[in-house]
Amino acid sequence: MKDYYAILGVRRDATQEEIKRAYRRLALEYHPDKHPGNKEMEERFKEINEAYAVLSDPEKRAAYDRGQEVGEFSWADLFSLFEEVFGARPARTPRGEDLEAEVEVELKDLLTGKEAEVEYGRLVFCPDCQGAGGSRVVCPSCGGRGVVETYRQGLFGAFVQRSTCPHCRGQGYVLKEVCRTCGGRGRVSRKEVLKVRVPPGMDERALLRVPGMGNLGPGGPGDLYVRLRVRPHPELEREGPHLLYRLKLGLAQAALGTRVEVPGLEGPIPLEIPPGTGPGEVFELEGAGLPLPKGGRGSLRVVTEIQVPKKLSPKARDLLRAYAEEVGESVLPEGLWDRLRRGFKR
Numbered sequence: 001m002k003d004y005y006a007i008l009g010v011r012r013d014a015t016q017e018e019i020k021r022a023y024r025r026l027a028l029e030y031h032p033d034k035h036p037g038n039k040e041m042e043e044r045f046k047e048i049n050e051a052y053a054v055l056s057d058p059e060k061r062a063a064y065d066r067g068q069e070v071g072e073f074s075w076a077d078l079f080s081l082f083e084e085v086f087g088a089r090p091a092r093t094p095r096g097e098d099l100e101a102e103v104e105v106e107l108k109d110l111l112t113g114k115e116a117e118v119e120y121g122r123l124v125f126c127p128d129c130q131g132a133g134g135s136r137v138v139c140p141s142c143g144g145r146g147v148v149e150t151y152r153q154g155l156f157g158a159f160v161q162r163s164t165c166p167h168c169r170g171q172g173y174v175l176k177e178v179c180r181t182c183g184g185r186g187r188v189s190r191k192e193v194l195k196v197r198v199p200p201g202m203d204e205r206a207l208l209r210v211p212g213m214g215n216l217g218p219g220g221p222g223d224l225y226v227r228l229r230v231r232p233h234p235e236l237e238r239e240g241p242h243l244l245y246r247l248k249l250g251l252a253q254a255a256l257g258t259r260v261e262v263p264g265l266e267g268p269i270p271l272e273i274p275p276g277t278g279p280g281e282v283f284e285l286e287g288a289g290l291p292l293p294k295g296g297r298g299s300l301r302v303v304t305e306i307q308v309p310k311k312l313s314p315k316a317r318d319l320l321r322a323y324a325e326e327v328g329e330s331v332l333p334e335g336l337w338d339r340l341r342r343g344f345k346r
């Protein structure tokens with residue numbers, strides 16, 4: 001484990017203010033824009049930011065002090081931290097854009113997780129101009145500096161106003177000949193097929209981050225975020241880590257009890273329904289749901305629905321009448337409904 005206190009050069013009991021001060025000084029000193037192409041400095045800058053990301057967050061700092069892992073940081077995390085502290089990002093070549101793609105799996109795949117393929121398109125540097133957009137020449141307006149200076153007369157005398165060169169839009173060069181392959185944009189779209197690992201029980205609202213697989217940009221690639229889609233299951237619904245099964249019971253089954261098989265993800269699960277089960281009752285099959293992030297599994301919840309027959313055979317009707325008489329339920333007399341129905345529309 002890295003010694004974040006040593007990296008920032010502060011004591012272990014340093015206050016938040018001292019940590020911030022040390023960070024500001026070091027981050028400016030080691031910023032990659034000051035040392036272009038210097039890998040060592042870049043690594044150092046990363047360490048400094050990492051140290052600050054941990055020590056400036058009281059919760060993370062406490063975990064770190066206890067010797068716990070505090071997670072990984074991406075370049076993007078670290079730069080946004082830098083921006084936060086300094087209020088603005090110093091002029092820097094932009095990263096490529098982040099992208100989003102989708103991966104589809106079966107509900108069953110969430111039991112063990114699955115390696116699945118993601119297909120998407122991303123912008124990469126044009127193979128013919130290597131991202132330059134064509135042959136470049138130094139901008140004649142600004143001489144390659146990207147800024148132009150105009151002398152203006154103000155209230156207290158002349159002053160110099162600096163602005164981004166409008167001719168090259170601050171880039172310092174213009175294209176002499178536009179690349180035909182990319183039309184001068186410097187990037188072309190390429191189809192990517194990527195394998196991603198969908199973890200067991202993955203939440204559909206979560207995104208899988210694949211660092212560096214977004215569009216390419218002069219300051220490095222963006223990231224890819226993969227959205228999960230679970231194909232609908234014919235019988236089971238997903239409720240977070242739990243599964244829901246709607247069990248349809250006939251009148252007699254509900255009243256007398258029955259033995260059913262619930263279509264679990266790993267095969268049928270026998271379930272006994274006790275006599276006198278009503279609609280909307282829930283039988284919880286613990287451990288038959290989806291994996292939980294911290295181990296264990298959710299439940300398969302069986303919810304009962306009672307189906308009242310729309311049509312009865314003459315014999316079934318007679319039996320029900322006998323039943324009603326036995327328990328003292330008043331029902332419509334034989335044939336009355338048919339006579340009434342002529343007068344009403346149901």
Ligand SMILES: [Zn+2]
Nearest residue numbers: 126129179182
């Ligand atoms: Zn090109």
Ligand SMILES: [Zn+2]
Nearest residue numbers: 139142165168
């Ligand atoms: Zn220019």
